[in-house]
Amino acid sequence: MPSGTLLYAQSGGVTAVINATASAVIQTARAHKVRVLAGRNGILGVLREELIDTTKEPAGVIRSLAHTPGGAFGSCRVKLKSLDQDRARYERLLEVFRAHDVRWFLYNGGNDSADTALKVSQLAAEFDYPLTCIGVPKTVDNDLAVTDTCPGFGSVAKFTAVSVRECALDVAAMADTSTKVFVYEAMGRHAGWIAAAAGLAGNGEDAAPHLILFPERPYDEADFFAKVKATVERVGYCVVVASEGIQTADGKFVADAGGGRDSFGHTQLGGVASFLAGRVKDALGYKVHWALPDYLQRSARHLASKTDLAQAQAVGRKAVEYALKGMNSVMPVIVRTSDVPYRWKIEAAPLSQIANHEKKMPPEFIREDGYGITPQARRYLEPLIRGEAPPPYGRDGLPKYVSLKHALVDRKLPPFDA
Template structure:
């Protein structure tokens, strides 16, 4: 039996398939006779020495994670600062790792998590502690650089495109005597990938969405209202998709809440959908409905993409394999190798090339009008939402999810004070 323990942690906003990655991590490690601990509530659990013994989970429970949304072990929005500013926290993490013989650390998250994994790998190396750190990709925003896409995005994209297409049929049916404009808000602080995914719902200018407001395109109210008015006149109704990260020319978010920031220090966005809807109603006098799906975008496992599920499982498996090979400070990224048919592979990429960088929509993916997607964008997106990721349903008609009862291992260190 190999010596050492593998610690897995989830970070940031969860997705419809992040638990599939966890499932692959646990099953792959078990096959190598490696004990797997999971940090309760992400990096907080590691700091607090609140560690879950996954060996107490049956194989059926582990595999059921693959069709369970949310974060089975708990996640958190906690960003560690530099090694100098948060030295005590990094030292605490190493102390916990030493206490439980953790030799491999897999941090499943986005950009900030990649940065933390990189810093931990550097600190462990400087300290002479044999620790291999792997950043495992996950985000619905699809904003990690170098990887072709991020596990979690494909399913959120599929949910968005399907929801917009179905809502558009509803609006079209009622437009003669009721709603003329429907506004659908999507996630995406700086990158408009989910907004773009909504574009898959329509194949021509007459089909919804008629207007997409990207964070990469400066919001011009007059031009936007003219577009909405013209669409209602020609089509009979207008479906607008707006990214939460929509900005004014001065760089300020349209929906920014004054003086409010989240745990990562980002401005708290207050709901751009209702604001855009109110603008249309007040300025054009049209009847408007709006929706903010919010968490529904990232938790809809019942509508997950088969491609996305395959990606999530693959990065989990590869993360363990890379760790056991001693590939320290890397991330298993997805590389697109062919378009027709769509093919891909996994490659190890150094975290130093990924951390603190952000992938936005290429200019060539946004239509010349600034409100639509191009054929190139459609070619990129379509493979990512393909296929249905089947899941079991109970006799009551509701999905079967893995609802785990965690067993914590005993603590060996004084309580964390931080």
């Protein structure tokens, strides 16, 4: 039986399947007789020595995490800076690891989390502390480098494509006497993967969504208005999908929520759909409706992709296996081996190739006019949303989600201001 404790933490925005990864981590560790602690509210819980003892949770509850959305242990948006700039916090992490005999650290997040895991491994090596650090992929934005796709993306892509198709049918039914333009806002700060997934809702020039606005292409208002007008005149209505991060040619976000910046240094976005709707109404005189699904996109476990669920569980299992083998500073990534039939496998990639790198939409995935996806993009996206994996439902008609006890282990160190 391996000696030591495994510490797992969730980071950043959650996904519909991040708890499926957590479930796989804990079940795999239990199979190897390894105790798992979890940071309450991510890395903050580790710094505060608020560690959840997962051994207090029954096996059935841990299994049920696989169909429960949100972040079961709590997450946070906290980015640790360089080892020199944030020395006190990094050394505090090491103190907590020593105090609780943590020999394996699994950090479930995106680019910034991969960077943190890499730096923690470097610090442990500096102090000659035997620690294996594994980054576990998670992000709805699909912007992690190296991996073919990110667990969490397939489900938000499915939710987006289904929602846009259903909304388009509604708009089409009422277009003759009511709404002519519908604007749907998709998450995506710098990468337009989620907006691109909306393109799966229809196929053909007159099928919705008629226009997709990507962060990778500068927003030209006059050209956009002309495209909307031409679509309404040709089809009778126009469905627009806009990524929240679209920018003008000078690099200014079209919609800035005015909420300052978060701890990752990101500008608070939101409201691009309402902005575009107002501009279209004023310029073209059409009746316009808009939708901002926001958190609904990433919390929609009821509409999860079966492919995404399988991949989220697979990276969790592999993360534990890699950790117990001593494969330090790596991440289990998804490698596509075939489009037709769709096949994939998990391989290890160095965190140094992933940390702080951002994968945007390839130019060949965006239609030449900049307002839609190409056949190449469709071949890439379609397999990721295939299959249904609904949660069990109760007699009340609602999904049977679970919550944890969150029993904390006893503190062994003085308090720390994280």
